[in-house]
Amino acid sequence: MSKMKGLKCKECGKTYPAAALHVCEFCFGPLEVSYNYDYIKTKITKEKILQGPKSLWRYQDLLPIEGEPTVGLNAGFTPMIHAKNLGAELGLDYLYLKNDTVNCLTLSFKDRVVAVALTRAKELGFDTVACASTGNLANSVSAHAAEARLRCFVFIPADLEAGKVLGNLIYRPNVVAVNGNYDDVNRLCSEIAGEYSWAFVNINIRPYYSEGSKTLAYEAMEQLGWRTPDHVVVPIASGSLLTKISKGFNEFADLGFVSPVKTQIHGAQAEGCSPVAAAFKEKRDFIKPVKPKTIAKSLAIGNPADGFYAVKVVLASGGVIEHVTDEEVVEGMTLLARTEGVFAETAGGVTIGVLKKLAKKGLFRKGESVVAYITGNGLKTQEAVAPALGVPWNIQPSLANFQEALKAASADTSNKERGVQ
Amino acid sequence: MSKMKGLKCKECGKTYPAAALHVCEFCFGPLEVSYNYDYIKTKITKEKILQGPKSLWRYQDLLPIEGEPTVGLNAGFTPMIHAKNLGAELGLDYLYLKNDTVNCLTLSFKDRVVAVALTRAKELGFDTVACASTGNLANSVSAHAAEARLRCFVFIPADLEAGKVLGNLIYRPNVVAVNGNYDDVNRLCSEIAGEYSWAFVNINIRPYYSEGSKTLAYEAMEQLGWRTPDHVVVPIASGSLLTKISKGFNEFADLGFVSPVKTQIHGAQAEGCSPVAAAFKEKRDFIKPVKPKTIAKSLAIGNPADGFYAVKVVLASGGVIEHVTDEEVVEGMTLLARTEGVFAETAGGVTIGVLKKLAKKGLFRKGESVVAYITGNGLKTQEAVAPALGVPWNIQPSLANFQEALKAASADTSNKERGVQ
Numbered sequence: 001m002s003k004m005k006g007l008k009c010k011e012c013g014k015t016y017p018a019a020a021l022h023v024c025e026f027c028f029g030p031l032e033v034s035y036n037y038d039y040i041k042t043k044i045t046k047e048k049i050l051q052g053p054k055s056l057w058r059y060q061d062l063l064p065i066e067g068e069p070t071v072g073l074n075a076g077f078t079p080m081i082h083a084k085n086l087g088a089e090l091g092l093d094y095l096y097l098k099n100d101t102v103n104c105l106t107l108s109f110k111d112r113v114v115a116v117a118l119t120r121a122k123e124l125g126f127d128t129v130a131c132a133s134t135g136n137l138a139n140s141v142s143a144h145a146a147e148a149r150l151r152c153f154v155f156i157p158a159d160l161e162a163g164k165v166l167g168n169l170i171y172r173p174n175v176v177a178v179n180g181n182y183d184d185v186n187r188l189c190s191e192i193a194g195e196y197s198w199a200f201v202n203i204n205i206r207p208y209y210s211e212g213s214k215t216l217a218y219e220a221m222e223q224l225g226w227r228t229p230d231h232v233v234v235p236i237a238s239g240s241l242l243t244k245i246s247k248g249f250n251e252f253a254d255l256g257f258v259s260p261v262k263t264q265i266h267g268a269q270a271e272g273c274s275p276v277a278a279a280f281k282e283k284r285d286f287i288k289p290v291k292p293k294t295i296a297k298s299l300a301i302g303n304p305a306d307g308f309y310a311v312k313v314v315l316a317s318g319g320v321i322e323h324v325t326d327e328e329v330v331e332g333m334t335l336l337a338r339t340e341g342v343f344a345e346t347a348g349g350v351t352i353g354v355l356k357k358l359a360k361k362g363l364f365r366k367g368e369s370v371v372a373y374i375t376g377n378g379l380k381t382q383e384a385v386a387p388a389l390g391v392p393w394n395i396q397p398s399l400a401n402f403q404e405a406l407k408a409a410s411a412d413t414s415n416k417e418r419g420v421q
Numbered sequence: 422m423s424k425m426k427g428l429k430c431k432e433c434g435k436t437y438p439a440a441a442l443h444v445c446e447f448c449f450g451p452l453e454v455s456y457n458y459d460y461i462k463t464k465i466t467k468e469k470i471l472q473g474p475k476s477l478w479r480y481q482d483l484l485p486i487e488g489e490p491t492v493g494l495n496a497g498f499t500p501m502i503h504a505k506n507l508g509a510e511l512g513l514d515y516l517y518l519k520n521d522t523v524n525c526l527t528l529s530f531k532d533r534v535v536a537v538a539l540t541r542a543k544e545l546g547f548d549t550v551a552c553a554s555t556g557n558l559a560n561s562v563s564a565h566a567a568e569a570r571l572r573c574f575v576f577i578p579a580d581l582e583a584g585k586v587l588g589n590l591i592y593r594p595n596v597v598a599v600n601g602n603y604d605d606v607n608r609l610c611s612e613i614a615g616e617y618s619w620a621f622v623n624i625n626i627r628p629y630y631s632e633g634s635k636t637l638a639y640e641a642m643e644q645l646g647w648r649t650p651d652h653v654v655v656p657i658a659s660g661s662l663l664t665k666i667s668k669g670f671n672e673f674a675d676l677g678f679v680s681p682v683k684t685q686i687h688g689a690q691a692e693g694c695s696p697v698a699a700a701f702k703e704k705r706d707f708i709k710p711v712k713p714k715t716i717a718k719s720l721a722i723g724n725p726a727d728g729f730y731a732v733k734v735v736l737a738s739g740g741v742i743e744h745v746t747d748e749e750v751v752e753g754m755t756l757l758a759r760t761e762g763v764f765a766e767t768a769g770g771v772t773i774g775v776l777k778k779l780a781k782k783g784l785f786r787k788g789e790s791v792v793a794y795i796t797g798n799g800l801k802t803q804e805a806v807a808p809a810l811g812v813p814w815n816i817q818p819s820l821a822n823f824q825e826a827l828k829a830a831s832a833d834t835s836n837k838e839r840g841v842q
Binding site: 054074077078079081085099102103104105106107142143144145146147149156158162163165166167168169170171172174175176177178179180184185187188191192195333334337338339340341342343377378379380382385386389390391392393394395396397398399402403405409 | 475495498500502506520523524525526527528563564565566567568570577579583584586587588589590591592593595596597598599600601605606608609612613616754755758759760761762763764798799800801803806807810811812813814815816817818819820823826830
């Protein structure tokens with residue numbers, strides 16, 4: 001008996017072996033891992049989880065690998081912050097931030113999916129890993145491929161943020177900058193995946209890879225004291241993250257670890273790339289691809305693979321999908337930093353921007369808990385926020401000079417929030 | 422009874438209350454926290470530590486706060502990596518990396534000292550916190566002051582790396598860029614500390630602040646299975662970190678948590694700012710201040726406050742202090758990244774550069790364990806390493822274009838390490 005039965009088409013239900021496959025050859029639907037939950041139930045307990053490693057591998061029994069984890073042993077189990085300051089500004093008593101800005105190795109939630117994908121890729125015998133990426137995924141694949149001594153190719157849009165480009169090169173993978181947007185990169189990678197026997201983590205390994213995101217739900221429930229939150233706000237790029245968080249909640253409920261799930265799942269997009277939010281608002285059951293134009297580059301997927309499923313999940317949960325402007329993204333980033341000391345990348349600004357919008361609309365009732373997923377670190381997207389931050393005071397190294405500057409700053413009412421006086 | 426007796430001069434032994442004091446008014450020696458270890462022994466156990474929070478606060482009984490922690494609740498307890506790839510390159514079977522590049526909130530070991538300092542500053546009734554910083558400390562003070570809703574002033578050299586400047590501004594503190602080096606900044610801050618009733622974390626709060634570094638020793642021992650390593654390699658800026666790591670080892674031994682300490686403590690500096698390494702090599706018992714000139718800006722303290730004590734600790738342990746050139750710093754950063762997937766800042770490059778030098782010299786014997794302290798994240802010092810990393814391949818989004826690029830890259834022998842072929 002094994003925890004994985006194999007793969008199964010999400011549309012027609014046809015089954016496949018647990019190999020490097022991702023599309024149903026009959027109906028072209030996406031394949032998902034099919035688990036043997038009866039077997040898993042005999043293995044997993046809360047106590048075992050509590051005694052497990054301080055990483056996402058404490059949930060190993062629910063992750064699609066056959067043996068022991070071999071890559072990304074420190075990924076996941078990031079802090080959950082009770083955000084009292086931000087909560088006070090938004091009128092929320094029970095606001096929590098899931099802080100993946102300090103994920104290991106590369107400061108984004110992608111370390112979760114990559115830990116699972118590369119462990120599985122090694123089990124399947126691959127010696128080369130690759131990905132199409134908006135940045136964070138490439139950083140994580142590059143780092144973990146270095147750790148795992150795998151050959152590595154990462155494909156990124158050529159206009160990516162400097163920190164994300166350097167955050168690949170440092171690990172010495174083969175970095176391919178493609179003149180085009182993410183959707184062009186993704187199309188190219190699908191072609192390349194057909195030609196070479198490489199493990200493209202988000203193409204032919206995608207059924208395993210995407211399951212890593214479930215751990216963002218498991219950890220939230222465990223860290224809230226084995227409870228599901230009343231609301232979550234999740235950024236949407238491909239849509240996969242959101243659907244897997246929902247799946248994680250339901251799995252824990254099915255195992256009896258938490259009460260039946262009533263969590264309202266809300267999606268967040270940037271206005272300049274909001275095909276999923278648009279489908280939700282227009283009550284369409286299909287996604288109209290768009291050409292992305294937003295500073296939230298990590299979410300800039302114009303033709304999101306799981307957008308359709310994300311809409312379904314949000315609707316079923318009673319949630320909404322909202323979008324914010326680039327200005328609101330920057331405002332969200334600074335709001336989060338100045339209230340909670342968390343420096344998130346643009347995607348975090350999208351999440352906080354939408355959170356604020358939903359709070360203003362009165363969507364959250366008194367006493368309800370809200371978890372906002374902060375999925376990446378702001379040091380990777382410095383150019384997006386730098387123009388809004390001004391510059392330091394500049395002084396000579398003398399007390400008199402400092403006191404002059406202090407006096408000038410005190411007189412400047414724009415400094416009030418910093419409490420200069 | 423309380424765990425803190427008060428403060429005590431490291432030189433003449435005169436005692437003081439546990440207030441915001443840092444210099445002995447009789448002999449001008451530095452003050453240290455004096456603990457009531459007999460009392461602590463009745464409180465602390467390994468079991469209690471194991472059941473404690475997944476942060477440095479699991480060692481609360483050995484940290485200089487009176488009540489419960491209130492700031493930086495997620496700081497510390499970072500991963501310890503068994504670095505098998507890097508170890509293989511250096512001939513070390515038991516090389517471990519203490520990975521503070523993912524420390525919470527701000528990706529450096531400074532989150533440890535700031536969590537302790539700000540909790541203590543609040544206990545002492547301060548409403549304003551400040552620091553003199555080479556960058557990481559300012560980032561951490563800014564973030565934690567935001568979290569703690571304290572007014573904040575951070576003082577930095579004006580030529581700091583862009584990521585470290587932005588990594589202050591985002592939290593909306595008062596950032597003061599001083600035209601001068603760190604030693605100028607530090608002198609100025611000592612003057613300012615005399616004029617204003619602010620908690621300067623590394624000046625008048627320094628006795629409490631510096632104790633936070635002990636947790637890097639506690640965690641190493643716990644993560645190695647309650648053992649002290651045979652060797653540690655520690656970067657030296659002010660020298661405080663190194664002395665406190667030593668203190669942490671000895672405290673655990675005195676408590677009976679580990680065997681008597683035989684750890685050889687080695688110090689690492691950059692050639693362009695190596696006053697402590699110079700004193701060690703020249704067998705001097707005093708530090709000759711230098712004007713720093715190195716890319717390792719976070720270690721660029723020309724007149725290190727605890728340099729003298731660092732030399733004493735290293736000598737007593739049978740260790741050495743070594744320095745590396747800026748080229749070796751960059752080589753250390755890329756070596757670490759391509760073997761272990763860890764992207765460290767320049768200080769990490771110094772540590773790995775020195776580690777490599779010591780390994781080549783045959784300092785580590787077969788079977789011995791070595792812990793290298795990786796104290797900050799490479800996304801903060803991108804300009805130091807960017808020129809050495811080249812650029813991505815740049816292609817049009819077509820399979821033919823990719824295959825051409827792949828062919829060209831395969832023919833280029835400089836790509837061999839990436840295994841393009």
